[in-house]
Amino acid sequence: DRDDNDRDDDDRYDNDRDDNDRDDGNDSDNDSFYRRASKPDKTKKPKTPKKPKMPKKPKTPKTPKTPKKPTKPKTPKKPTKPKMPTKPTTPTTPKAGFEQQILDAHNQYRAIHKAPPLVWDPKAATHGNNWIQACQFKHSQNRQFGENLAYGYKDFPTAIKAWYDEERLYNYNNPSFSMATGHFTQVVWKSTKAVGCAVKYCDGYRSMYICNYSPPGNMMGRFGDNVEPPRRKA
Structure with missing residues (x-):
């Protein structure tokens, strides 16, 4: 009996070994398959050659600009003739009642x-207006008229009052001309x-006033x- 058992055991052993050997063989085949599958193919794909660049079109040369014709030198303008002075105009009245205001x-x-x-004397006014332009x-050194001048006052009545205010300097005991009282004596001569007057605005003087008297004093x-x-003080 023991010999039979021993043979049975040996047969089982051989069978197991054969199975293991078959398994081992399969494993090695599987390993080599997986190794082949997992490794990338080292052979590189050939690069597609780049398209050759087309040569650039040659730039067309710019057409040379035609040189400008030399400009003729400008002929100098003829000197303008000096304007002839306009005919004297009658003085304009700045406000209504201008003449009457002066007379009063x-x-x-x-x-x-x-x-x-x-x-009112229009000729005397025109002469004065022409002079103060x-x-x-x-x-003006015109012997035809007596003449009073003033500047910087706000209006004619104020200027005429300034002329008359020289009266306080006049010596009635020695009636004669004086530069200090000449405006006053002409006003009351x-x-x-008759009298004619004009006014003009002048830079530096503000308003300039002129009165011409006929006959002169x-x-x-x-x-x-x-x-x-x-008779009494004003």
């Missing part, structure tokens, strides 16, 4: 010295009959007859 201012002071009232603060040797003492 003169005549109120003349009445104090017994001198007759003045009337140059904005020169000096007398008894023989003067301040005549030498006639002050006693033409400049009387005041």
Whole structure:
């Protein structure tokens, strides 16, 4: 019996070994399969050659600009003829009643010295207007008219009052001409009959005032007859 058992055991052993050997063989085949499958193929794909660049089109040369024709030198302009002075215009009245305002201012002071009232003289006004257009603060040296000038005052009545205010400096005991009182004596000169005035705005002077009197006053040797003492103070 023991021998039979031993043989049986040997047969089982051989069978097991054969099975193991078959298994081992399968494993090695499987391992080699997996190794082959997992390893990437080292052979690189051939790169596709890049397309050759096309040569750039040659730039067309710019057409040379035609040189500008030399410009003819400008002929110098003929000197313009100086404008002829315009004909004197009658002075414009800045406000309504301009002439009357001037006459009233003169005549109120003349009445104090017994001198007759003045009337408006258009020729005297035109002469004065023409003269002050140059904005020169000096007398015109026209012997046809007596002349008073002023500048910087707000209006004619204020300027005429400034002329008359020289009266306080006049010496009635020695009636004669003086530079300090010449405006006053012309305002109240008894023989003067008419007056014409004008005003102009001048830079540096503001407003310039001029009055021309006819006939002219301040005549030498006639002050006693033409400049009387005041009846009362203005």
